[in-house]
Amino acid sequence: MNxxxxxxxxxxxxxxxxxxxxxxxxxxxxxxxxxxxxxGPVWVVKSQIHAGGRGAGRFADNPxxxxxxxxxxxxEEVGANAGEMLGHVLVTKQTGPQGKEVKxxxxxxxxxxxxxxxxxMLVDRATGRxxxxxxxxxxxxxxxxxxxxxxxxxxxxxxxxxxxxxFHCRKVAFGLGLEGKQVGAATKFIAAxxxxxxxxxASIVEINPLVVTGAxxxxxxxxxxxxxxNALFRHKTVQELRDESEEDPAEVEAARYDLNYVKLDGxxxxxxxxxxxxxxxxxxxxxxxxxxxxxxxxxxxxxxxxVTAAFKLILSDPNVEGVLVNIFxxxxxxxxxxxxxxxxxxxxxxxxxLVVRLEGTNVDLGKKxxxxxxxxxxxxxxxxxxxxxxxxxxxxxxx
Ligand code: ADP
Ligand code: MG
Numbered sequence: 001m002n003x004x005x006x007x008x009x010x011x012x013x014x015x016x017x018x019x020x021x022x023x024x025x026x027x028x029x030x031x032x033x034x035x036x037x038x039x040g041p042v043w044v045v046k047s048q049i050h051a052g053g054r055g056a057g058r059f060a061d062n063p064x065x066x067x068x069x070x071x072x073x074x075x076e077e078v079g080a081n082a083g084e085m086l087g088h089v090l091v092t093k094q095t096g097p098q099g100k101e102v103k104x105x106x107x108x109x110x111x112x113x114x115x116x117x118x119x120x121m122l123v124d125r126a127t128g129r130x131x132x133x134x135x136x137x138x139x140x141x142x143x144x145x146x147x148x149x150x151x152x153x154x155x156x157x158x159x160x161x162x163x164x165x166x167f168h169c170r171k172v173a174f175g176l177g178l179e180g181k182q183v184g185a186a187t188k189f190i191a192a193x194x195x196x197x198x199x200x201x202a203s204i205v206e207i208n209p210l211v212v213t214g215a216x217x218x219x220x221x222x223x224x225x226x227x228x229x230n231a232l233f234r235h236k237t238v239q240e241l242r243d244e245s246e247e248d249p250a251e252v253e254a255a256r257y258d259l260n261y262v263k264l265d266g267x268x269x270x271x272x273x274x275x276x277x278x279x280x281x282x283x284x285x286x287x288x289x290x291x292x293x294x295x296x297x298x299x300x301x302x303x304x305x306x307v308t309a310a311f312k313l314i315l316s317d318p319n320v321e322g323v324l325v326n327i328f329x330x331x332x333x334x335x336x337x338x339x340x341x342x343x344x345x346x347x348x349x350x351x352x353x354l355v356v357r358l359e360g361t362n363v364d365l366g367k368k369x370x371x372x373x374x375x376x377x378x379x380x381x382x383x384x385x386x387x388x389x390x391x392x393x394x395x396x397x398x399x
Contacts, residue, residue, distance in 0.1 A: 001227045003241045004048040006106040008223035011200065011238075016192035018185070019220045022108035024048070031082035034107040035075045042110025045070045045081040047090050049100040050246040052208075052224065053141075057092030059084070060099050068092065068102070071110055078107055093141075103245065111221060116209035117176050118142055119190070121197050129157040130197060132190065134172045138209035164194040178212070185218040200238055201231035250313055257309040259298060266291025268390055269314035269323040269352075271307075273298050273332050281326045284383055290391035293320045298332075307340025308347065315348050322394035324386055325356040334358040334366030342373040353378065353393035357386035 003011075009019040023034035035043050047054050047068035054068035068090045070081050082105045091099035116138030124131040134154040137145045146153055154175035156168050169187035178186050189210075197205050204226040211221045232239055244252050254261035260275065264282075268290045272278035275297045282292040294317065298310050314323055327337045337358065345354065357380040358366045370377050378393065380386035 001229055001232060001242060002050045002246070003225055004050065004104070004243065005046065005223055006048060007241045008225040009220065011225065012193060012196050012220060012223055015196040017189055017196065017220055018218060019223070020109045020111050022106055025082060025105050025107055026103070027086065028079040028083040031105055031107050032075050032079040035078040038107065038109050041073060043072050043078050044108045044110050045072060045078055045085065046106040046108060047085045047102040048104040048106050049090055049095065049102055050243070051092050051094035051100060053092035053094050054090065057090050060089040060091055100246070111211060111219060112214040113211045114214050115212040117211065119207040119210040121193060121205040123203055124157060127157050129160065130194070131158070132156045132168065132172055134176055136176055142208070158194070164191050182212060182216055182218055189218050200235055201228045202226060203228045250316060253313055257306050259296060259306065259310050259313065261313060262295040263317065264292050264294050266293045267319050267321040268394060269293045269317065269320040271296050271298060271310050271314060271323065271325045273327050277326065277328060281324065281383065284387040285324065285391065288387045288391040290394060293317055304336055304340045304343065307337055308344040311341060311344030312348055320352060321397055322353045322390050324390040325354070326383060326386055327358050329358065329360030329362060333362045334360055335362045335369055338366035338369035342369060342375060345375050350375065353390070353397060355380050355386050355390040355393065357383060
C-alpha cells in the first residue's frame with residue numbers, strides 16, 4: 001500500500017525524523033489558512049498524488065505551465081496556486097500519460113536548501129536485509145544515478161539481529177560528505193527512519209531529496225512510504241491512510257474480495273485458481289498465439305460470491321473479447337466454480353465467448369451445471385485444448 005507525501009511525513013515525524021512544518025488542504029481557502037498559520041516568508045504548494053516526479057510534471061490542461069510543486073512568497077499566491085492544482089490532472093513521468101487528478105495539496109514552509117541528497121530504505125531480496133541506499137545526487141531518480149554513476153550509490157545492509165547501529169548511520173553520513181554537527185543530525189535521522197520502517201512493516205521509505213539547510217540542519221523535503229500488504233492488518237493507523245481514489249479501481253475491487261488481480265494488455269480474460277496455474281495458463285495462451293488480458297488467481301477456498309466478483313472484474317475490462325476459466329478443483333469444488341460462473345454470466349449478460357476447463361473435485365457435477373445453464377459455454381478437456389479454443393474463438397469473433 002502506498003500513501004501520500006504528507007502522510008508519510010506525519011508518520012516519520014512521529015518517530016523523530018526531521019521534516020518541515022506543513023498542513024494538508026482540500027480547497028484554496030484551506031490552503032491559505034494553513035499558510036497563514038505556518039507564517040512566511042516562503043511557502044511551497046505541493047500536489048499530493050501517489051506518484052513522484054511532481055516538480056517536473058505538468059498539468060494536462062496547461063502543458064506549458066508550472067509543475068506540481070511550487071515555491072511562492074505570499075498567502076494569496078498559496079491560494080491561487082492551490083486553485084490551479086486542485087481538480088486538475090497532473091502528468092508526471094510516473095503517472096503515465098493519463099496523469100492523476102490532484103485532490104489535496106500540502107502547504108509546507110519553504111526551506112533554504114544548501115544540498116539535495118538521496119536516502120532510501122528497502123528490503124533487499126538478495127541479502128534478505130533492510131538496506132539503506134544513499135547518494136549525493138538528490139532530486140534525481142535513483143535508478144538513473146545507479147545506471148549512469150553507480151559509484152555514487154552508497155549501500156549499507158542491516159543485520160536484523162543487531163538492528164541499526166551508529167556505525168551504519170555514520171557510514172552513510174560520511175559517504176554523503178556530511179561534516180560536523182550534520183553527522184549527528186543525519187545519524188539521528190537515519191535511525192529514526194529505520195525504526196519507522198521496521199515498526200510499521202514498510203517495504204520502502206524514500207526521502208528524495210534529503211536536504212542540508214543553510215543552517216546545517218538535515219531535513220526530509222520529500223517522503224514516500226510503501227507498506228507490506230500482508231502486515232497491514234496489524235497497523236490500523238496505516239490502514240486509515242489508504243486513499244482508494246489513487247488506486248486502480250479494478251484492483252481495489254479485487255482486494256475487497258481477496259482476489260489476486262493484475263490487469264494486462266491482451267484480450268483474453270483468465271480466471272484461474274492458484275498463482276502457478278494462472279502463470280501457466282497465461283503462458284499457454286501466448287503459446288497458442290493469444291494475449292492474456294489479466295492475471296487472476298481466485299485462490300484455493302473461493303466462494304460462489306468470490307467467483308462471481310472475479311468474473312465481473314474480468315468482464316469490466318473493455319479489452320476482453322473472450323474468457324478462459326481454468327480451474328483445478330482440489331480444495332476448490334468444481335460445482336461451486338460452475339455455479340459462480342453461471343450466476344455471473346447471467347448477471348452481466350455475457351457477451352463474449354467463454355471457454356471453461358474444469359478438473360478435480362465434483363467435476364462431473366460442475367460440467368452438468370454448465371451444460372444445463374442454457375448459456376453458450378465451450379467446454380474444454382485439458383489446458384491445451386482450452387487455450388486453443390479460446391484463442392480460436394477470439395480470432396473468429398474479431399473476423
Ligand atoms: P517530486 O519528487 O514529486 O518532484 P519533491 O517533494 O521532491 O517532489 O519536490 C521537488 C523539488 O521541490 C525538491 O527537489 C525541492 O528542490 C523542491 N522543494 C520541495 N519541497 C520544498 C520545500 N519545503 N522548500 C523548498 N523547496 C522544496
Ligand atoms: Mg522527490
